[in-house]
Amino acid sequence: MVTLNINGQERKVDVPADMPLLWVLRDELDMTGTKFGCGQALCGACTVHVDGQPTRSCQLSAADAQGAKITTIEGIQGKVAKAVQGAWQKLDVAQCGYCQSGQIMAAVSLLSQTPDPSDGDIEAAMDGNVCRCATYVRIKAAIKDAAQTLKA
Template identity: 65%
Template sequence: MIKVNINGVDREVDAEADMPLLWAIRDVLGMTGIKFGCGLAQCGACTVHLDGQPVRSCQTALGDVGTAKITTIEGVGGKVAETVQAVWAELDVPQCGYCQSGQIMSAVALLSQNKKPGDGDIDSAMSGNLCRCATYARIRSAVHEAARRLEA
């Protein structure tokens, strides 16, 4: 049994320490908001936060999490997250939606650390998140709009 804190709740996961965090969250705990994309930490569909920092859960071993607090799309909250999610819906950012939980997690992490990101900041923060529908212009516009609303 490995003890982890997911979305503010201490949980025991019956899994080996080398199991990818993605599988522990999806398969063992049944939280399917994060997606499996590539398994190589190159697409960002599996992005979660460890102590507020975005990480790719497909390449993070469950045993390496330690006492870090894990936040998934199901548990992300607060003013920044609520604003990002509202803007995403209002601007109709997703097309197929498969990558969007990872996109939102990366956008929330960016806006939590940088209240006024420029295009370069956004491109850098979001570069590890691929969108097979190529909604990158809508994603960038949504991050800018969320930043404007958070500044108001």
């Protein structure tokens, strides 16, 4: 039995300790906003926040996630999350949408730590988040838009 703090709620799940957090979320808790992409932490589709830091859930075991505060795309909230989500909608960022939960989680983390990011900050923070549809220009523009919203 593994106990996880997910989106502010304690969840007990009867899974092997080495099961990746991604599969606990998707298969055991039916939280399908976090996506499976590559299974090797190379694409970012499975990004969640662990103690506020973007983390690839496909490579974090359930046992190693115990004691941490885990936030999924279903649980992000607050002014930064709202600004990012608003910018994503305003600029129509998503094309197929598959990678977008991971992109949004990375963007929220970036703007939480760096409210006025430079182009280099954005590129570094979003590096490794792959978009099959190549909406990178819109993603970057949305992050800049969200930063402007947060300044106002």
